[in-house]
Amino acid sequence: MSNVLQFVGHTLQSGSCASALSTLALACAGHFETRHAVAPVNAISHWLWGDRAIHVNWPAWRYTAVGYLIHHATSVFWAAFYEGWTSRSPERRRTLAAVGAGLAVAAVACVVDLKFTPRRLTPGFERRLSPLSLGLVYLAFGLALPLATLWRERRRNDARAIPEAGEREAA
Numbered sequence: 169m170s171n172v173l174q175f176v177g178h179t180l181q182s183g184s185c186a187s188a189l190s191t192l193a194l195a196c197a198g199h200f201e202t203r204h205a206v207a208p209v210n211a212i213s214h215w216l217w218g219d220r221a222i223h224v225n226w227p228a229w230r231y232t233a234v235g236y237l238i239h240h241a242t243s244v245f246w247a248a249f250y251e252g253w254t255s256r257s258p259e260r261r262r263t264l265a266a267v268g269a270g271l272a273v274a275a276v277a278c279v280v281d282l283k284f285t286p287r288r289l290t291p292g293f294e295r296r297l298s299p300l301s302l303g304l305v306y307l308a309f310g311l312a313l314p315l316a317t318l319w320r321e322r323r324r325n326d327a328r329a330i331p332e333a334g335e336r337e338a339a
Contacts, residue, residue, distance in 0.1 A: 182314070188312070197305060
């Protein structure tokens with residue numbers, strides 16, 4: 169049971185990092201392309217509110233908060249695949265492998281989101297942003313997925329490097 173709880177915790181951490189950084193990328197792209205930072209986040213809420221949400225440019229609980237919650241939930245969903253991939257081997261948690269896994273999961277998410285998902289369940293922000301901005305959003309997502317993994321590995325390595333109290337006194 170502790171392995172399941174650990175997996176869920178790691179998935180929540182990775183998904184939250186990916187959600188936060190990709191939302192920042194959405195806001196920056198929205199600002200530069202539509203002059204409204206929340207427009208791409210609002211567009212995500214089209215899952216509930218229909219196509220009207222695609223065109224809302226101002227912050228509103230109904231659109232912005234719901235859009236962010238949907239984005240966060242889907243980020244955690246994709247993070248489960250990332251964590252499943254990297255948790256099986258210490259080799260996969262090394263920096264280059266972890267970043268590669270994050271980028272691979274982001275690439276799969278992009279293809280699934282934009283090519284295989286019914287229009288009603290697409291992210292929505294693809295209807296507000298250019299292909300270049302979409303690529304940068306998914307890149308930010310992929311680079312953010314391994315942040316929690318790399319932080320955990322760094323802490324684990326730092327803990328190993330600190331000598332025990334008894335070892336310090338004997339030296």
